[in-house]
Amino acid sequence: KAGVTQTPRYLIKTRGQQVTLSCSPISGHRSVSWYQQTPGQGLQFLFEYFSETQRNKGNFPGRFSGRQFSNSRSEMNVSTLELGDSALYLCASSLVMSRWDSPLHFGNGTRLTVT
């Protein structure tokens, strides 16, 4: 069974641009969650999607958005990029919504550099 796939692996963008990252979950998994990892803040929860609906959202500005498609694939978008958005963006999938009985499976991440 293929794991969680994130594309692209690396991305370099300029301040003010926007970026779209993609996450394909493990086949059969319906929940996709997104995380930002920086050296200063560590891992932080961005949002979680289940059945094409955003169920949870972390404390990030509205420039960060996402969506989930009917095949459970998910995209996240960051508009008007800032230098501080440089980070490793990770997605994780689980069979059902991230709960105590639903293990997470992480992708290898997309490393975004904003110059």
Next chain:
Amino acid sequence: KNEVEQSPQNLTAQEGEFITINCSYSVGISALHWLQQHPGGGIVSLFMLSSGKKKHGRLIATINIQEKHSSLHITASHPRDSAVYICAAHPMYSGGGADGLTFGKGTHLIIQP
């Protein structure tokens, strides 16, 4: 807001030593995850537990819900165990739409041969 604290931040040990990493959190949770991250970024979920103790190979995770504390133990440590270990707390479901994981800052573990 849930605060998750991990200790130690950095740990260097000799091969074969018994390793303990601690995690404490401030509010009630429904589950706690222990994650392993190797250089390059990939994260592997080691354990998810809501009570008691779990064991997988040389790894043992325990949680004390009353004391809001969890530990990850590695027995007979090996250089391949060198990684960052991160605990993450899943809040009690509140239905408020902000129920995502809260992460500790991670413990950088180096096992020297």
